[in-house]
Amino acid sequence: LAVGDERFQRKCFRRLEELKENGTSILFVSHSSQQIVELCDRALLLEQGQRLLFDNPVTVVRAYHKMIYAKPADQVSMIQELKELDRGNGTKQDAQLVTPPKESTSPQPDTKEIISETDFYESGMIPQSTETYPIQGARLDGIKIFNSEGREVNNLLAGREYNFEIRGAFLEDRESVYLGFHIRSTTNLEIAGQIYPLWGKYIRKVDRGQRFKLTHKMKMNLTPNVYFAGGGIWSTAEPVCMHKIMDAIMFRVLPKAENRAFGYVDLAVGEPEFDIIEE
Known part of the structure; x- marks a missing residue:
């Protein structure tokens, strides 16, 4: 799957989907977290040949990311915690560290939901x-969402513009820093994201004690459902990941009275046109 052009890759993925539909068991080995989440029903995390965790893909991928971004001194205890969790002896708090979102995975809202004409918190x-x-x-x-009137909201109206505001602080002097922001589905599918400043560009220098606010202005073209937002700070120096929060907040895109879109994103810019063509 790592070779060939996009057409060949799509052909391979389609073949995997056909095998799954026919009940075939597939052993999929990959470093691509997103592909594991999308393709697999269960995932196994290994470290130097040792089994650490066997669980649903979202739980395992999050445990893997948490482990590789941890300080070397903390990785030993983290590995032990994962083994205990795998044996079913982990505490409730341990389980919450790697528990996936528990909202409906359906990309479409319940048609019985009340239609709201205003966004709210x-x-x-x-x-x-x-x-x-x-x-x-x-x-x-933290991350907060504000509407055009400056009110904090987490129930949003489709098609409106919102400001996703990220605040934080730098605790060390660093060079070549960049920030990332992402929106994920309830199944951990990465739907959208933004890098600041730009891909391949960096904030040249930050100083210890500086605080920051980063605002992403976005038009809410997601279809009605519940979504999760998170972000992180990276630099080109070790440790690369300075801080990261998954699922910092959750928000809902409210159902509309009239809706024809499905999937996760509504790309329409107007009404569709339908004509009968006379031959």
Whole structure:
């Protein structure tokens, strides 16, 4: 799957889908986290030939990321925690560190949902799957969503513009720093993301004690459903990942009274046109 052009890769993926539909067991070995989440029903995390965790793909991928971004001194204890979790002896708190989101995975809303004409904030919308990576030179304090009136919201109207505001602080002097922001589905599919400043570009220098605010202005073209947002701070120096939070917040795109879109993104820019062609 790592070779060939896009057409060949798509052909391979389609063949895997056919095998799954026919009930064939497939052993898929990969370093691509996204492909594991998309293709696999179960995942096995190995470290130097040792089994660490066998669970659903989202749980295993998050455990893997948490381990590789941890400080070397913390990895030994983390490996032991994963082994205990794998044996079913992990504490409830341990389990929450790698628990995937527990919302509906359907990309379409319940047709019985009440249609709202205004966006609003719901205090009870707090993800149970938030995962914080080690703080190694920077700290993300949180992500908030604001509407055009400056009000914080987490129930959004499709087609409206919103500001996703990320705040944090730098705890060390660093060079060549960049920030990332992502939106994921309930199944951990990465739907959209933004890099700041640009791919291949960096914030030249940051100083210890500096605080920052980064705002991404986005048009909400996602289809009605629940989504999760997170972000991270990286640099070209070790440790590369200065801080990262998965599922920092969750938000809902509200259902519309009239809707023809399906999937995750509504790309339409107007009404469709239908004509009968007379031959």
